Amino acid sequence: MKRKALIELLEGYAARWPGESETCERFLEFVRRNEDCFERSLQEGHVTGSAWLVNRAGTHVLLTHHRKLGAWFQLGGHADGESDVSRVALQEALEESGLSELSLLDEAIFDIDIHLIPARKADPDHYHFDVRFVVQATGSEAFQVSEESLDLAWVEIDSISDFTEEVSMLRMAGKWKGRLKLESV
Template sequence: MSLHEDAVLVLKGYQGRDDEQAALRTAYLDHLAAHPDGMWKSCHAGHLTASALVIDPERGRVLLTLHRKLNMWLQMGGHCEPGDVSLAAAALREATEESGVPGLTLLPGGPVTLDRHPIPAPCHWHLDVQYAALAPPGATEAISEESLDLRWFRYEEVAGVADTSVVRLLERTLAVL
């Protein structure tokens, strides 16, 4: 199965919690139907990305990265790569690479939420499929070259440092824990 086919299956099975998520699900599926290259950065009409919020429920905290290009606190994530066999694998790969934390596991049940956001040219949109990854006990982070900083934040601190998309991802993650 190709990554494109996996994405279609994941999105068809995704059960958003509200009308906005249902509309995004439809928009993502329409995008993939219209763009065979819609999984790749080279698709200038926009492309799917995969991300994961690294969470430590035992300590009530999440690990965020200060993104080098955007200078914003975000969850780990990014572009799919040819070696990715699934959206979930892409999200887990990105979370592991950017956090430096080995042994992450995705929360079961598929994506937590969808988030579509504009990005600078030459591309126009990131259609992000967002998962949550559980940190193993005693997890120690290691900053990657994609980050300016990596930091654990208590749940209640996230709204003070991150944008609404990260806050929404955290809220929906906590709802399924």
Template sequence: MLSLLKTDGCFLKDNYDGHFTGSAWILSADKEKILMTHHKKLGMWLQLGGHADGENDLLKVALREAKEESGIQYFNILSDEIFDLDIHEIPKQMNQPSHKHYDIRFLLETDPASNKITISDESYDVAWIPIDEVIELNPENSIQRMVEKTLAIKNL
């Protein structure tokens, strides 16, 4: 991953050797729910996030994508440190080859009661999912890992 940082275009989505993406793992203020999107292209429930589009500050990317995908404009950044890192393969789609995403994930929080969700064109749905139901919607290791980290934080 460190060698990827030295390559031109590591923050651009058309770099099919792999590129960085930024994501937001968003907790409700009471830490009982996670804001997730039912992603259209991938057909699965995921954390909000996306391509850097040339931006090398991946926390900014995570915030931008969270706002665009949910319509919520205010998030509390719980830490500017990386919450999770996941390297995963994106399958071949129409005119792009399969490639790797180096997804840097940050921990955010907002209050569901004071924020109305707007669903973007990239999603079938965006919803607050009770933390004990997240793995039922997406049992992938990276999601399970973030749920476990969240439960550890919640129990502190």
């Protein structure tokens, strides 16, 4: 079963973040109900993979000014049939940043989000069931803006609210700051 690994990761996430139980339950129900949850063709919605891409020092996150959505977000994209969502997140980070030396910092899910993508051209509105992983730049931090972005920026974690008011982005910043505090103890 292609979905088994994701279901196990989501169950682990739910145990670590009980305050997000409603989102976790909705996400799990979607994945369990849809064998084709990793396919963009599933019109209700589909699984996507994203990267909370931090610099070597862990003080900044690379954000994209998303061309289609016109707002600042983490890097990420469609699974397109790939059930290893951490691989999707890493690949999207590589493609969208132009950075060649990246590594997955943790196998566990960092964050999840379910958000509505508005209708565009032939695509009706649909949901992205987004799975986010921490990815770290381990080499050069000189990025290249891809055609999917209007711009990219290394944003200091404490300054995220200067770029976005998106709840999930602020939540990830809070989680990251909490993680850094734990690591410094």
